[in-house]
Amino acid sequence: xxxxxxSYHHGNLREExxxxxxxxARVDGADAIGIREATRQVGVTARAAYRHFADRDAFVSAVxxxxxxxxxxxxxxxxxxxxxxxxLLTAVxxxxxxxxxxxxGWFDVAFxxxxxxxxxxxxxxxxxxxxxxxxxxxxxxxxADRVGDAAMTCWSGVHGFATLxxxxxxxxxxxxxxxxxxxxxxxxxxxxxxxxxxx
Amino acid sequence: xxxxxxSYHHGNLREExxxxxxxxARVDGADAIGIREATRQVGVTARAAYRHFADRDAFVSAVxxxxxxxxxxxxxxxxxxxxxxxxLLTAVxxxxxxxxxxxxGWFDVAFxxxxxxxxxxxxxxxxxxxxxxxxxxxxxxxxADRVGDAAMTCWSGVHGFATLxxxxxxxxxxxxxxxxxxxxxxxxxxxxxxxxxxx
DNA sequence: CATCAATGTCGTCACTGTAGACTTTGGCCA
DNA sequence: TGGCCAAAGTCTACAGTGACGACATTGATG
Numbered sequence: 097x098x099x100x101x102x103s104y105h106h107g108n109l110r111e112e113x114x115x116x117x118x119x120x121a122r123v124d125g126a127d128a129i130g131i132r133e134a135t136r137q138v139g140v141t142a143r144a145a146y147r148h149f150a151d152r153d154a155f156v157s158a159v160x161x162x163x164x165x166x167x168x169x170x171x172x173x174x175x176x177x178x179x180x181x182x183x184l185l186t187a188v189x190x191x192x193x194x195x196x197x198x199x200x201g202w203f204d205v206a207f208x209x210x211x212x213x214x215x216x217x218x219x220x221x222x223x224x225x226x227x228x229x230x231x232x233x234x235x236x237x238x239x240a241d242r243v244g245d246a247a248m249t250c251w252s253g254v255h256g257f258a259t260l261x262x263x264x265x266x267x268x269x270x271x272x273x274x275x276x277x278x279x280x281x282x283x284x285x286x287x288x289x290x291x292x293x294x295x
Numbered sequence: 296x297x298x299x300x301x302s303y304h305h306g307n308l309r310e311e312x313x314x315x316x317x318x319x320a321r322v323d324g325a326d327a328i329g330i331r332e333a334t335r336q337v338g339v340t341a342r343a344a345y346r347h348f349a350d351r352d353a354f355v356s357a358v359x360x361x362x363x364x365x366x367x368x369x370x371x372x373x374x375x376x377x378x379x380x381x382x383l384l385t386a387v388x389x390x391x392x393x394x395x396x397x398x399x400g401w402f403d404v405a406f407x408x409x410x411x412x413x414x415x416x417x418x419x420x421x422x423x424x425x426x427x428x429x430x431x432x433x434x435x436x437x438x439a440d441r442v443g444d445a446a447m448t449c450w451s452g453v454h455g456f457a458t459l460x461x462x463x464x465x466x467x468x469x470x471x472x473x474x475x476x477x478x479x480x481x482x483x484x485x486x487x488x489x490x491x492x493x494x
Numbered sequence: 495c496a497t498c499a500a501t502g503t504c505g506t507c508a509c510t511g512t513a514g515a516c517t518t519t520g521g522c523c524a
Numbered sequence: 525t526g527g528c529c530a531a532a533g534t535c536t537a538c539a540g541t542g543a544c545g546a547c548a549t550t551g552a553t554g
Binding site for chain 1: 540
């Protein structure tokens with residue numbers, strides 16, 4: 097699927113390298129991203145990549161940004177038919193975990209080089225989490241001054257579950273078992289940060 | 296600190312390699328473990344390592360086992376003066392996170408190659424978690440059939456927090472802030488899985 | 495139309511994991 | 525005691541990686 101190149105200048109090398117690297121990472125995670133392999137597949141000299149990325153780390157980071165974008169979009173799609181804060185928050189949690197399980201390699205990349213600020217432009221999964229919590233505040237089911245703590249507890253919970261089951265020690269469990277457990281964990285977390293409706 | 300070797304046969308190469316590799320990993324994580332570097336520091340040919348480890352992955356796994364042992368011991372020490380289930384569980388959670396923050400490189404190794412069964416011999420952090428939950432059951436603060444779910448929620452929560460703050464996107468936060476937040480998250484998790492005392 | 499900065503290429507270096515074939519040596523048995 | 529052999533080293537080599545300096549090509553801009 098590597099586009100043949102007629103002219104000396106590729107014209108779109110940076111983007112194409114990221115595209116190729118995403119496929120490399122999809123199977124085996126961040127370690128599978130290599131400058132030589134990626135440039136080879138694009139049909140370009142290895143050195144050419146250094147016109148666009150300072151070093152391998154910068155390359156991997158670029159891939160991470162790209163993947164994180166898609167992750168946020170995937171999660172957002174899952175929130176489509178959520179009509180209250182609880183549903184929104186549950187969708188974020190389950191979507192986060194589902195992405196990690198469906199695309200373990202990408203999940204690995206996304207949180208590998210996520211140093212400093214990475215959610216530069218659009219929405220990140222964390223943004224979606226914050227929005228859900230704000231909705232809960234509006235509904236009176238979460239104290240405004242608990243948003244930060246709740247965000248941390250929720251993020252930790254889903255991230256840990258995702259890490260353990262997608263590439264961690266629990267990766268061998270059958271997918272169905274994991275899905276069931278994911279629902280339980282997310283429900284536990286939602287219950288932990290919200291107070292019951294008062295009606 | 297590499298022991299000088301008088302005879303052709305080293306006599307204790309496997310253990311010494313693991314010792315050296317632990318130090319390598321301590322700084323930069325699992326990626327810093329290298330067959331060549333480790334054998335060089337021990338004063339032995341690279342090929343010699345292959346008499347004791349099938350390949351690099353097996354080497355890293357051996358280091359992981361060693362580190363995980365120490366992690367369990369560190370956590371257990373923290374439980375020393377816990378007198379009820381809640382205190383035991385809190386100690387496990389805070390100990391788990393503290394280890395990850397104090398030794399991020401080791402934490403990385405410990406959960407890198409932890410495939411299959413790894414807590415072969417003694418206690419693992421997970422074992423300690425289960426024991427704490429059993430204590431809560433004995434105190435009537437946790438339903439016996441909820442132990443599995445509670446274990447998963449707690450493990451996910453602390454593991455996620457540890458991952459995010461020790462080598463993940465939140466690694467740049469000041470340690471004090473992280474410690475404060477850790478206490479909150481652990482408290483949230485404990486509250487999430489226990490029911491209040493009925494007295 | 496000339497030129498120049500951006501973008502590729504070439505050849506090379508240091509380093510890594512891994513493999514085959516050889517050497518040394520400690521311990522066991524006749 | 526002496527001989528031998530399997531365990532545990534050594535030496536040499538290969539393919540692959542990230543990175544670099546120097547050079548070549550080109551499209552856009554004055």
